[in-house]
Amino acid sequence: MVKFSSLALFSLLPAALAAPGQLFERLGAPSELDKRAGTFFSNWHEGSGNFQCNNGGGGSYTTNWSGQGGFVCGKGYSPGGRRTVTYKGTYNPKGPGYLALYGWTRSPLIEYYVIDSYDVLAPGEPWTKKGNFTFEEGSYDLYTSTRVNKPSIEGTRTFQQYWSVRTEKRVGGQITTGKHFDAWSSVGLNLGYHDYMILATEGFTNGAQASSGNSNITVD
Ligand SMILES: *[C@@H]1O[C@H](CO)[C@@H](O)[C@H](O)[C@H]1NC(C)=O
Ligand SMILES: *[C@@H]1O[C@H](CO)[C@@H](O)[C@H](O)[C@H]1NC(C)=O
Ligand SMILES: *[C@@H]1O[C@H](CO)[C@@H](O)[C@H](O)[C@H]1NC(C)=O
Numbered sequence: 001m002v003k004f005s006s007l008a009l010f011s012l013l014p015a016a017l018a019a020p021g022q023l024f025e026r027l028g029a030p031s032e033l034d035k036r037a038g039t040f041f042s043n044w045h046e047g048s049g050n051f052q053c054n055n056g057g058g059g060s061y062t063t064n065w066s067g068q069g070g071f072v073c074g075k076g077y078s079p080g081g082r083r084t085v086t087y088k089g090t091y092n093p094k095g096p097g098y099l100a101l102y103g104w105t106r107s108p109l110i111e112y113y114v115i116d117s118y119d120v121l122a123p124g125e126p127w128t129k130k131g132n133f134t135f136e137e138g139s140y141d142l143y144t145s146t147r148v149n150k151p152s153i154e155g156t157r158t159f160q161q162y163w164s165v166r167t168e169k170r171v172g173g174q175i176t177t178g179k180h181f182d183a184w185s186s187v188g189l190n191l192g193y194h195d196y197m198i199l200a201t202e203g204f205t206n207g208a209q210a211s212s213g214n215s216n217i218t219v220d
Helices: 022-027 032-036 177-186
Strands: 040-046 050-055 060-067 070-077 084-094 097-106 110-117 128-135 138-150 157-166 173-176 193-204 211-219
Touching (some): 070 211, 084 193, 157 177, 193 211
Antiparallel strands (some): 040 070, 050 060, 138 157
8 A cells, every 4th residue: 555666765764664564554654765755645545446646856746536426635744743844746636535735743643634635525534613714824713523433643643633624725835734733732632743644635435425635746
């Protein structure tokens, strides 16, 4: 499931990173090449659908998907944190899913999204609206939700999700993550220690509604 650019380079990774734990099997490990280029590639999927997630050069990746199940594919940084993420590309989705700056923190374990675009906004769990905010990059509605016994970077866990949803969809631009972290914090949604953070394409099945589409994204 996890693709490495080079097995030879993989063997040079520290033993702790190379350990084939459940975490990296589920959520993808960085290749040494990617880390040198300042990019982190993640490819996770479940279910019987056709989920193509192709690691490209530099900060680029392409996806192509259809069918039952779900996937999260993207490129970014490990660890994530406060930075301005600039990206461009194409995104052609049908059904539930997102184009989003996506990441995780630990202590507390949080899965977060800054959603730039989507076809159908069909949350897997009920969202609770926490407010909205506007700054020079756009206007966003803020939500939180709870995932119960779901896949996470720490295995199957119960955890909170934080969401910023851009009111005007776009594909490409600048996302200053710290502005979202501060907006979440101002409504009591605090993050922990940063794990990875990627500009992700995600698609999933919600009830009877499966998703399909493709994307071609480059993170600068
Ligand atoms: C997606 O994959 C299908 C077959 O697997 C192929 O026909 C199609 O050209 C691909 N589309 C893109 C945009 O890569
Ligand atoms: C944004 O929040 C303000 C203050 O809570 C509220 O008055 C306004 O209606 C909200 N706007 C939207 C679009 O939700
Ligand atoms: C992705 O976009 C790049 C830049 O426009 C292009 O060169 C490449 O062929 C595209 N890849 C796919 C699979 O469409």
